Amino acid sequence: MKNKIDVDILGWGGYVPIYRISVDEISKEWGENPLKWRKMLGLCEKSVPSLDEDSTTLAVEACKICLKRAQVDPSEITAIYVGTESKAYAVKPTSTIIAQALGLSPSISSADMEFACKAGTEALTVCMSQVISRGGVGLAIGTDTAQGRPKDPLEYSAGAGAAAFILGSKHSKRESAAKILFHYSYVTDTPDFWRKNGDKYPCHAERFTGSPAYFKHTVNAARTLMKTVGTNPSDYQHVIFHQPNGKFPLKAAKLLGFVKKQLKYGLLVDKIGNTYSANSLLGLVSVLDNAAPGDKILLVSFGSGAGSDAFHLEVQEGISEKKRLALPLEKFINRKINVSYGSYVRKRAMLYV
Amino acid sequence: MRKRWLLVASAPQVWRESKQRYKLIGFECENCKRPFFVERVICPNCKSRKIREIRLGAEGTVESFTVIFNPPKKFEYHSPYIIGLIKLKKGVKVIGQIVDCLPQEVKVGLEVEVSFRIVSKDEDTGLIMYGYKFRPKIY
Amino acid sequence: MAGYGLIRVGEHWNKSLRHLGAEVYLDLVSRVGEVKINKVYVSSLFAAESSHQYLFAPLLADHLGLEHVPATRVEAGDASGGIAVHEAFLSIKSGMFDSVLVIGAEKMTEHVASISTESRAKLLDSKYESPHGLTLAGTYALMMREYMDKYSVPREAFGMFSVEMHKNAVNNPYAQLRFPITLEKYFESPTTADPLKLYDCAPISDGAAALLLTSLDYGKEISDSLVEIKASSAATDNFSIIDRDSILELKSTSKALEEALSEAKVKRRNIDVLEIHDSFTIAAFLSLESLGFSQKGKTHELVLNNYFSKDSDLPVNPGGGLKARGHPMGATGVYQLVESYMQLTGEAGHFQVPDPKNILVQNMGGTGSITAVHILSRIE
Numbered sequence: 016m017k018n019k020i021d022v023d024i025l026g027w028g029g030y031v032p033i034y035r036i037s038v039d040e041i042s043k044e045w046g047e048n049p050l051k052w053r054k055m056l057g058l059c060e061k062s063v064p065s066l067d068e069d070s071t072t073l074a075v076e077a078c079k080i081c082l083k084r085a086q087v088d089p090s091e092i093t094a095i096y097v098g099t100e101s102k103a104y105a106v107k108p109t110s111t112i113i114a115q116a117l118g119l120s121p122s123i124s125s126a127d128m129e130f131a132c133k134a135g136t137e138a139l140t141v142c143m144s145q146v147i148s149r150g151g152v153g154l155a156i157g158t159d160t161a162q163g164r165p166k167d168p169l170e171y172s173a174g175a176g177a178a179a180f181i182l183g184s185k186h187s188k189r190e191s192a193a194k195i196l197f198h199y200s201y202v203t204d205t206p207d208f209w210r211k212n213g214d215k216y217p218c219h220a221e222r223f224t225g226s227p228a229y230f231k232h233t234v235n236a237a238r239t240l241m242k243t244v245g246t247n248p249s250d251y252q253h254v255i256f257h258q259p260n261g262k263f264p265l266k267a268a269k270l271l272g273f274v275k276k277q278l279k280y281g282l283l284v285d286k287i288g289n290t291y292s293a294n295s296l297l298g299l300v301s302v303l304d305n306a307a308p309g310d311k312i313l314l315v316s317f318g319s320g321a322g323s324d325a326f327h328l329e330v331q332e333g334i335s336e337k338k339r340l341a342l343p344l345e346k347f348i349n350r351k352i353n354v355s356y357g358s359y360v361r362k363r364a365m366l367y368v
Numbered sequence: 369m370r371k372r373w374l375l376v377a378s379a380p381q382v383w384r385e386s387k388q389r390y391k392l393i394g395f396e397c398e399n400c401k402r403p404f405f406v407e408r409v410i411c412p413n414c415k416s417r418k419i420r421e422i423r424l425g426a427e428g429t430v431e432s433f434t435v436i437f438n439p440p441k442k443f444e445y446h447s448p449y450i451i452g453l454i455k456l457k458k459g460v461k462v463i464g465q466i467v468d469c470l471p472q473e474v475k476v477g478l479e480v481e482v483s484f485r486i487v488s489k490d491e492d493t494g495l496i497m498y499g500y501k502f503r504p505k506i507y
Numbered sequence: 508m509a510g511y512g513l514i515r516v517g518e519h520w521n522k523s524l525r526h527l528g529a530e531v532y533l534d535l536v537s538r539v540g541e542v543k544i545n546k547v548y549v550s551s552l553f554a555a556e557s558s559h560q561y562l563f564a565p566l567l568a569d570h571l572g573l574e575h576v577p578a579t580r581v582e583a584g585d586a587s588g589g590i591a592v593h594e595a596f597l598s599i600k601s602g603m604f605d606s607v608l609v610i611g612a613e614k615m616t617e618h619v620a621s622i623s624t625e626s627r628a629k630l631l632d633s634k635y636e637s638p639h640g641l642t643l644a645g646t647y648a649l650m651m652r653e654y655m656d657k658y659s660v661p662r663e664a665f666g667m668f669s670v671e672m673h674k675n676a677v678n679n680p681y682a683q684l685r686f687p688i689t690l691e692k693y694f695e696s697p698t699t700a701d702p703l704k705l706y707d708c709a710p711i712s713d714g715a716a717a718l719l720l721t722s723l724d725y726g727k728e729i730s731d732s733l734v735e736i737k738a739s740s741a742a743t744d745n746f747s748i749i750d751r752d753s754i755l756e757l758k759s760t761s762k763a764l765e766e767a768l769s770e771a772k773v774k775r776r777n778i779d780v781l782e783i784h785d786s787f788t789i790a791a792f793l794s795l796e797s798l799g800f801s802q803k804g805k806t807h808e809l810v811l812n813n814y815f816s817k818d819s820d821l822p823v824n825p826g827g828g829l830k831a832r833g834h835p836m837g838a839t840g841v842y843q844l845v846e847s848y849m850q851l852t853g854e855a856g857h858f859q860v861p862d863p864k865n866i867l868v869q870n871m872g873g874t875g876s877i878t879a880v881h882i883l884s885r886i887e
């Protein structure tokens with residue numbers, strides 16, 4: 016088997032803010048038929064950050080959970096990479112704020128990544144390279160408070176959340192929860208979704224985001240990776256796709272030959288919306304919260320612009336103990352306060368003009 | 369419309385205070401062991417000058433709380449918001465907002481834990497002061 | 508104390524801060540004439556903020572035609588007035604000066620309420636309290652909840668205190684809120700910082716008051732109505748409420764009171780009238796307890812039994828207090844002392860208390876970070 020890598024996931028953690036707005040509430044505001052939107056997007060509600068939350072604060076909360084599981088002293092971490100498309104500052108790193116909040120050493124490699132919704136898995140791959148080439152323990156984060164223009168279909172799905180992973184290699188000599196054994200990336204120049212400099216909301220090319228963008232990259236990345244590893248869809252207990260809505264990941268699964276059961280833990284979009292850079296990574300958090308030693312996991316992200324990262328993971332014995340060390344993502348998904356459209360507008364700072 | 373706030377924290381201030389705000393650092397007198405939260409050079413109890421930093425943990429209980437309906441200009445869009453007088457595990461008290469719950473859910477004695485949030489933000493320059501707030505403890 | 512000048516507390520849209528200060532000076536001069544003034548203390552909290560003016564004291568001295576007289580602004584939160592008088596008292600006691608003028612002047616209506624709320628939040632700790640959105644009212648609300656919880660105090664007690672203050676203010680020509688309120692109206696008033704209601708809080712006010720302090724000898728030369736400051740004391744407490752062992756004890760007040768009683772050599776039972784700092788109803792309750800005029804957690808029983816009403820043996824705030832006379836922060840302490848002077852010299856007109864001999868005045872800054880206590884006595 017060529018291209019085999021060996022990276023350990025030492026800890027994982029996910030966080031979703033407490034507020035939700037339902038598809039029904041949004042469609043009511045615009046005089047639309049809620050059934051139409053629920054069916055079209057395959058989701059019920061999305062997570063909403065509060066006025067005092069941003070991609071930085073969500074990331075810190077996810078990292079706190081992740082650190083508990085990894086049982087790594089913050090000062091031992093040697094790298095931090097954050098993927099987000101909703102940076103708190105246009106210019107000023109998010110990674111350094113998180114590092115300071117967690118008590119990381121100043122002697123670390125640190126960077127913010129941007130690749131639409133793929134920024135989170137991009138952070139993961141860079142972190143993998145870092146721990147393989149230089150040893151040490153790295154922190155990879157995907158976090159977003161996604162923006163959806165009022166009345167745009169994205170308004171129904173653009174959610175908020177963060178996922179964090181602490182990675183190590185065999186040199187770090189620590190209990191592993193899962194191993195990342197193969198990785199493959201597939202990218203092209205495809206203008207399906209973008210945000211102009213200075214704009215608050217992104218633009219997208221509607222149906223063009225489908226087959227030439229999402230499906231082409233997702234399917235290509237997944238197929239190539241499975242071919243490299245020498246696996247078939249049926250070899251995996253869990254598969255996680257990027258989930259911009261409830262329908263795309265189901266269709267991708269079908270195209271590749273996966274069945275619904277394999278998507279059970281990794282499909283969260285119907286409850287929390289599209290969390291962009293945290294999207295597929297939160298799926299991985301949920302899977303790890305529920306996986307058993309020996310399970311095989313296929314993770315495929317997608318980011319507009321466009322590209323997909325695919326990962327082959329195998330769950331290790333260490334997972335059982337680590338699961339108990341911190342709150343599972345489910346706690347944060349079930350903990351919720353539903354808000355009105357008016358309250359949503361205020362929480363998303365749309366009153367500031 | 370741009371808004372100019374009166375209570376805007378400066379960049380040096382945000383930077384200076386970040387350590388305590390981010391990590392809920394407290395202090396302890398090396399001589400009499402009195403813990404406290406307000407940074408001081410002299411122990412309020414025994415007047416010793418030997419003071420060291422301590423971690424105060426992330427959990428506490430609500431001693432008293434208020435819901436602000438008439439906020440300062442800067443907090444207008446947050447109104448109504450809840451502010452708690454929180455007693456941390458070491459017996460040290462702090463002021464902080466209580467978030468992720470409705471005012472009617474807050475009671476004296478409620479167990480809370482730290483949540484990392486935007487404490488305030490200068491809407492003109494975009495400078496953010498991050499720090500501790502409190503949420504009902506998640507079990 | 509040899510003379511005073513006053514203007515009604517209220518919304519003085521057409522008067523600037525310096526104008527307010529000048530007007531009360533002229534009022535004072537109309538009573539005592541153009542007297543010698545060795546020094547001016549100006550108490551104003553928001554001069555810099557609402558009127559964009561530092562060096563307000565020299566500016567005012569110049570406007571008053573007090574050529575070359577030294578003038579200093581005193582800032583001690585809403586205790587500025589009491590502390591300015593304390594400083595004036597000390598400067599006369601030192602033997603340096605015969606005649607010192609204190610002018611308290613404040614303009615709080617210059618900006619909208621939310622800006623004023625933001626200004627008042629600066630009376631809190633700027634690192635540990637106000638950055639969290641805590642307001643001055645919010646801090647007293649924290650005290651009120653703990654107080655009500657701890658002592659199971661019925662809400663009407665606070666309401667009754669407010670009703671009483673409004674009743675008193677009706678007869679005070681210098682008061683801002685000269686209208687009575689009912690308990691019903693109190694309960695209907697909106698919540699400002701839960702559990703505080705609007706009628707628990709002193710209003711936003713403009714105002715100015717002048718007080719002339721002299722040595723006994725010089726006072727006798729210029730005035731027939733002299734009042735003795737038997738004691739003038741001040742004390743501080745832990746600045747932030749998070750540093751206090753109990754947020755229901757106003758230690759700056761109890762400490763200043765203790766010193767004032769021993770300095771004046773009077774007992775609590777010799778005090779005929781109390782002028783207290785009721786910026787919020789809970790502040791009044793805690794003040795009465797910290798001054799030792801009611802037991803901890805028992806003030807509501809006294810209030811509900813009219814123990815502190817104007818016609819009782821121990822009237823509290825016969826002019827309506829901060830609640831209803833109004834609370835022009837930096838000037839408030841001077842108002843309290845001027846009204847007490849009027850009581851002792853029999854000049855209080857419709858709000859006169861019969862024949863008082865000793866009056867105790869408590870003026871507190873912020874959340875009790877500082878308190879000035881004065882004991883005033885009639886000169887027989």
Ligand SMILES: [Zn+2]
Nearest residue numbers: 397400411414
């Ligand atoms: Zn000590």
